[in-house]
Amino acid sequence: MFAKLLLYLQYPFVQYALIVGTLIALCSSLLGVTLVLKRFSFIGDGLSHVAFGAMAAASVLRLSDSMALVLPVTVLCAVLLLRAGQNTRIQGDASIAILSVGALAIGYLLMHLYPVSSNVSGDVCSTLFGSTSILTLTRGEVWACVILSVLSIAAFALFYHKIFAVTFDESFARATGTDARLYNLVIAVMIAVMIVLAMNLVGSLLISALVIFPALSAMRLFRSFRAVTICSACLSVCCTLCGMLTAVAASTPVGATIVAVDMAAFALFCAAGALRDA
Amino acid sequence: MAQLTCQDLSLGYEGREILGHLSFSVQAGDYLCIVGENGSGKTTLMKTILGLHAPLRGQIITGDGLKQNEIGYLPQQTPVQRDFPASVREIVLSGCQGRCGLRPFYTRAEKRLAADNMEKLGLSPLAGRCYRELSGGQQQRVLLARALCATQKLLLLDEPVSGLDPKVTAELYQLIADLNARDGITVIMISHDISAALRYASHILHIGDRVFFGARDEYPKSGLFRPKGA
Ligand SMILES: Nc1ncnc2c1ncn2[C@@H]1O[C@H](COP(=O)(O)OP(=O)(O)OP(=O)(O)O)[C@@H](O)[C@H]1O
Ligand SMILES: [Mg+2]
Numbered sequence: 001m002f003a004k005l006l007l008y009l010q011y012p013f014v015q016y017a018l019i020v021g022t023l024i025a026l027c028s029s030l031l032g033v034t035l036v037l038k039r040f041s042f043i044g045d046g047l048s049h050v051a052f053g054a055m056a057a058a059s060v061l062r063l064s065d066s067m068a069l070v071l072p073v074t075v076l077c078a079v080l081l082l083r084a085g086q087n088t089r090i091q092g093d094a095s096i097a098i099l100s101v102g103a104l105a106i107g108y109l110l111m112h113l114y115p116v117s118s119n120v121s122g123d124v125c126s127t128l129f130g131s132t133s134i135l136t137l138t139r140g141e142v143w144a145c146v147i148l149s150v151l152s153i154a155a156f157a158l159f160y161h162k163i164f165a166v167t168f169d170e171s172f173a174r175a176t177g178t179d180a181r182l183y184n185l186v187i188a189v190m191i192a193v194m195i196v197l198a199m200n201l202v203g204s205l206l207i208s209a210l211v212i213f214p215a216l217s218a219m220r221l222f223r224s225f226r227a228v229t230i231c232s233a234c235l236s237v238c239c240t241l242c243g244m245l246t247a248v249a250a251s252t253p254v255g256a257t258i259v260a261v262d263m264a265a266f267a268l269f270c271a272a273g274a275l276r277d278a
Numbered sequence: 279m280a281q282l283t284c285q286d287l288s289l290g291y292e293g294r295e296i297l298g299h300l301s302f303s304v305q306a307g308d309y310l311c312i313v314g315e316n317g318s319g320k321t322t323l324m325k326t327i328l329g330l331h332a333p334l335r336g337q338i339i340t341g342d343g344l345k346q347n348e349i350g351y352l353p354q355q356t357p358v359q360r361d362f363p364a365s366v367r368e369i370v371l372s373g374c375q376g377r378c379g380l381r382p383f384y385t386r387a388e389k390r391l392a393a394d395n396m397e398k399l400g401l402s403p404l405a406g407r408c409y410r411e412l413s414g415g416q417q418q419r420v421l422l423a424r425a426l427c428a429t430q431k432l433l434l435l436d437e438p439v440s441g442l443d444p445k446v447t448a449e450l451y452q453l454i455a456d457l458n459a460r461d462g463i464t465v466i467m468i469s470h471d472i473s474a475a476l477r478y479a480s481h482i483l484h485i486g487d488r489v490f491f492g493a494r495d496e497y498p499k500s501g502l503f504r505p506k507g508a
């Protein structure tokens with residue numbers, strides 16, 4: 001099996017997949033901490049369904065570059081959801097639910113009505129669960145992923161202190177002259193970009209796992225924002241690499257394998273946290 | 279010109295008025311204490327001054343070149359989630375965020391300011407500790423240190439001493455009085471401790487069914503103030 005792995009690692013598409021996977025893991029885990037702490041986990045989930053709907057529309061329209069449609073639609077929805085969430089809590093929740101199941105249903109319907117290939121359920125499955133899409137990226141897609149994730153990571157580094165301030169206590173930040181609205185917008189756009197990227201890696205149904213598990217694991221062990229952010233980034237990269245290598249070697253679905261590794265790490269961190277507190 | 283003027287202000291939620299026709303002004307260097315019963319609208323007034331809540335009618339005028347990012351604020355309750363991982367140092371430093379504008383990182387001066395404020399409030403030994411693992415009084419001091427980082431001019435405190443022990447309470451009152459007298463920071467404080475208000479404040483605003491605003495010495499004559507036991 002090890003020899004098989006070494007053989008596969010010679011192929012450029014496997015190398016690309018590993019690079020892109022690492023970057024996406026980094027992006028998603030950095031934002032994951034904020035997402036969990038701001039109680040936005042739900043928005044992430046809703047947006048991933050929107051991205052699925054947009055992806056379905058893109059494939060029905062036979063767009064050569066689906067990201068050109070999926071990215072703007074997801075960013076737009078992220079901004080709209082954030083607006084709705086700011087007005088009243090309950091309405092915000094409801095609008096996310098409506099958007100998320102609506103997009104899921106419409107996406108599936110579109111793929112059924114205008115099938116692109118003979119294997120509709122295969123297509124649906126690969127969009128929902130990623131399956132092998134990370135291994136079949138075109139050169140252009142690889143570059144798009146690399147550029148977008150590097151931009152996201154840079155934006156996170158630049159806005160780190162501001163993200164902390166609006167995540168920890170938004171009303172204090174607003175009261176003392178921080179433009180909380182602007183930074184919430186930045187966060188929403190970054191989340192949308194990250195979700196579109198992560199769809200390639202794990203598919204739209206499993207994105208939440210990729211975002212939430214590393215952050216929750218890190219929060220079991222660490223007690224400061226910086227430590228949690230760094231730990232969740234490292235953990236996410238490790239788990240993703242592990243998962244991808246396992247998937248390549250054992251021919252299992254990439255997304256599901258990564259999530260399984262993430263879950264194992266979460267269990268490990270929980271146990272470590274419990275041991276330490278005991 | 280006054281640093282802060284409220285003109286014919288009406289406060290409330292969703293169109294329901296809880297306090298009407300409030301007018302008062304605060305000069306730079308004043309120490310204003312806001313007193314009144316539970317639910318009379320003190321916190322609402324403070325949030326309105328801070329721009330977190332829109333007034334129903336009337337307006338708030340700031341003068342002396344007071345900018346939003348020169349205000350420090352200690353909330354009555356912070357809706358911090360139970361599981362938020364944040365160290366004391368990170369939180370105190372986040373008080374400097376308002377003055378950063380678009381600059382992404384803190385300057386060395388800001389880090390020193392945060393360290394000084396932690397020292398002032400006796401938080402230095404706790405700097406690396408997790409906020410949610412502190413006692414209520416310690417948390418209150420962390421938030422006060424954060425508020426001090428945010429301002430050179432105006433400090434708004436919503437019941438700063440609730441949950442503090444008598445020793446720390448006395449120290450805190452002294453600290454606030456010093457900030458007011460020595461550093462010239464204007465203080466607006468909500469408190470239920472009328473005797474302390476009469477001791478330290480320069481002005482009193484009493485809100486409720488009847489409203490009083492004036493210098494501290496006028497307050498006992500207003501008939502709203504009943505000394506303990508009377
Ligand atoms: N978010 C809200 N929505 C609707 N009504 C509110 C809201 N917050 C407060 N109120 C109402 O406004 C009134 C004033 O509340 P406020 O918090 O300003 O009182 P307070 O004077 O600060 O009281 P306390 O001494 O208990 O802190 C109360 O009657 C309260 O029920
Ligand atoms: Mg109050």
